[in-house]
Amino acid sequence: MKEDQSAVFDDMEAWQTSFMNEAFAVMKRAAALPFLPEKVERVRKGVTPREIVYEEDRLRVYRYIGEKPPRYKTPLCLTFALVNRPYIMDLKEGRSVVAHFVNGGHDTYLIDWGTPTRAERFLTTDDYVNGYMMNVVNFLRERSGEDKVNMLGYCMGGTLSTIFTALHQNLVKNLILLTTGIDYSSKEGLISVWTDPRYFDVDKFVDTMGNIPADFLQSAFLMLKPIQNLIAKPINLLENVDNEKFLEDFLYMETWLNDNIPVPGEVYREFAKYLFQQNLLTQNKMPVGRHTVDLRKITCPILNLMARNDDLVPVCQSEILNDLVSSKDKESIIWPAGHIGLAVGGKAQKDLWPRVVEWLSKRSN
Amino acid sequence: MDDNLAKTFEQAAALQKLWSDSFEKMTHVWSQFSPGSPPVEEARKMRSGMLNVMAQSLDEFMRTPQFLEMMKSTMDGAMQLKGMTREGLHKMQDQFEIPHKEDLDGVLLALRHVERRLLERIEDLEGSMSVLDKRAAETNKELERIDERIGDLKSAAVPVKSSSSTTDVAPAAKGPDQPKKTTTKAAAPKGRKKPQ
Numbered sequence: 001m002k003e004d005q006s007a008v009f010d011d012m013e014a015w016q017t018s019f020m021n022e023a024f025a026v027m028k029r030a031a032a033l034p035f036l037p038e039k040v041e042r043v044r045k046g047v048t049p050r051e052i053v054y055e056e057d058r059l060r061v062y063r064y065i066g067e068k069p070p071r072y073k074t075p076l077c078l079t080f081a082l083v084n085r086p087y088i089m090d091l092k093e094g095r096s097v098v099a100h101f102v103n104g105g106h107d108t109y110l111i112d113w114g115t116p117t118r119a120e121r122f123l124t125t126d127d128y129v130n131g132y133m134m135n136v137v138n139f140l141r142e143r144s145g146e147d148k149v150n151m152l153g154y155c156m157g158g159t160l161s162t163i164f165t166a167l168h169q170n171l172v173k174n175l176i177l178l179t180t181g182i183d184y185s186s187k188e189g190l191i192s193v194w195t196d197p198r199y200f201d202v203d204k205f206v207d208t209m210g211n212i213p214a215d216f217l218q219s220a221f222l223m224l225k226p227i228q229n230l231i232a233k234p235i236n237l238l239e240n241v242d243n244e245k246f247l248e249d250f251l252y253m254e255t256w257l258n259d260n261i262p263v264p265g266e267v268y269r270e271f272a273k274y275l276f277q278q279n280l281l282t283q284n285k286m287p288v289g290r291h292t293v294d295l296r297k298i299t300c301p302i303l304n305l306m307a308r309n310d311d312l313v314p315v316c317q318s319e320i321l322n323d324l325v326s327s328k329d330k331e332s333i334i335w336p337a338g339h340i341g342l343a344v345g346g347k348a349q350k351d352l353w354p355r356v357v358e359w360l361s362k363r364s365n
Numbered sequence: 366m367d368d369n370l371a372k373t374f375e376q377a378a379a380l381q382k383l384w385s386d387s388f389e390k391m392t393h394v395w396s397q398f399s400p401g402s403p404p405v406e407e408a409r410k411m412r413s414g415m416l417n418v419m420a421q422s423l424d425e426f427m428r429t430p431q432f433l434e435m436m437k438s439t440m441d442g443a444m445q446l447k448g449m450t451r452e453g454l455h456k457m458q459d460q461f462e463i464p465h466k467e468d469l470d471g472v473l474l475a476l477r478h479v480e481r482r483l484l485e486r487i488e489d490l491e492g493s494m495s496v497l498d499k500r501a502a503e504t505n506k507e508l509e510r511i512d513e514r515i516g517d518l519k520s521a522a523v524p525v526k527s528s529s530s531t532t533d534v535a536p537a538a539k540g541p542d543q544p545k546k547t548t549t550k551a552a553a554p555k556g557r558k559k560p561q
Contacts, residue, residue, distance in 0.1 A: 018403035121470065122477040190427060199433040200440075208444045210470070223427070227420035235412075290485065 032242040043255045046087040058114025064102045071105030072364040075140040075149050078110040081156035085259045092252050095344040104357035115261045121210045123264045126289030133164050148173035166293045174363045176303045179313045183320040184279045195276040202272040206265045214260035301329035307342040379431035390418040
């Protein structure tokens, strides 16, 4: 009897202690809340020193400046998606893909597509690949004196880089791809399900909207994981608002995630129709202007990086690429991370990116 | 009308299934509650379990034809509304003789077509140029070969001459290098440039 009573008292004491601890923690968090806006203002977009070396319409090319001059002559051109801003590649200290390449001795450049206006409404994939990308690559070749450039494409930028390489293999020395959608036959990703032509009339949508608004794209991304994004994430923030390290990472990441830009209507139409709905890239039938993309024409070394927990571009959409190209030197890495974690995650920064830099260094002049 | 009603019922049934499935799975989460553990930790565990269940159920629901049908009708409605608003605005803008979005889009599209035609023409010209370049290179090589043959023939002719002549061409007999010199001078291919 006495033992039972003491067990009940022990339980009650544990409950009381737990409630008290939680009450103190809540007060501590509440005290940290007023400083949140100030911390939001301190978020920087990109950390590595850089200079603008090329401009065309809204496009800008940044060259990153390292402490030492580059060791490799072949320039490295980073290409990001048209959906978000590219500073995710250089998010913050200790979370920068760019810094790895710059410190590894590579002459590193990044394409910033800029924010399209209604004037860019009719720009097509052809304009981006055979126009802008071609001009940037020619500029880099001239600047470096090299015949070829190294390319790194992330997400939709990876698809653009793959298309560019297939059309102009003679200009690309090495190709690195991060979470790049190639095969859209699988319905594992929700976006592939939602863009089913039976339920999504892309022509009507683009004709009505013109450029695809950033808000629409942002909502679609949020809806991929609505519970995590709309409920779990704010709760997580409130519970860690007094944790400086967590808060800094969270604010940097959220600033970028909410910094969407509109996508030119025609590019959206082509991507939705030719890739998501008709899956033409894997069939070597995707039209880009007057050309047709044939992945078999890719012969350069390829490093294909995929994220195992990617909800935007599942592994099954990327891994097929290595079987479709003619390259002999090709490698795939499936990393335990999400779509963004692959670039800026702590483990990827520590273990993956040094490996990627080494891979590129071995194959560069 | 019947079809619409049937669709509505199907969608309602899908939603109901989503919630009943979620609650069923949540009961599993709730059954793991242990009163002996600190309540805050337990509450967190419950919350995380419930959110996981809801996320899983929603992911399944967002793949159902009912959800996709709802998405389609919502988007169709939104686009129709946008179209109607635009039409009303156009009428007003026409009255005031103000250019509207479609006018600007039309101008941009016309510019794009001109630009596209020019670019295609340039691309065609580039193609023709590269074909011409190739042909010129081939012709140049052919000319070089002809020059070499002429040179060879001339050099072959020199010793015949030298045998009949006197001191002037005596070096020809000195060694094998001499005829080559003559060939070079005779062929004189320096002025011909390879096409870029």
